[in-house]
Amino acid sequence: MGRNLGDGYRAVRAADNIHLNLTAHDTDLYDTDIVFWKWDSTDNQMWTIASYLERIWWD
Incomplete structure (x- = not known):
């Protein structure tokens, strides 16, 4: 992950290739x-990773 x-x-x-x-x-x-793609400071290069499940139960 890159900088915040x-x-x-x-x-x-x-x-x-970190570029x-x-x-x-x-x-x-x-x-x-x-x-x-090379960095161009646009919104389409800004990402967040979020979980959508709190827990997964295995029986």
Whole structure:
């Protein structure tokens, strides 16, 4: 994870090349490509990781 960009958002970087960041490219409602791209300080490069399940129970 990259530096904190505010409000819990961070840049997600490639492990083998820290100059590339995870980017939502050509954003469209149904067809968005997720790619690694050079940093350009746009909202489509700011990510947060949040869980949506509190617990998973295994029986």
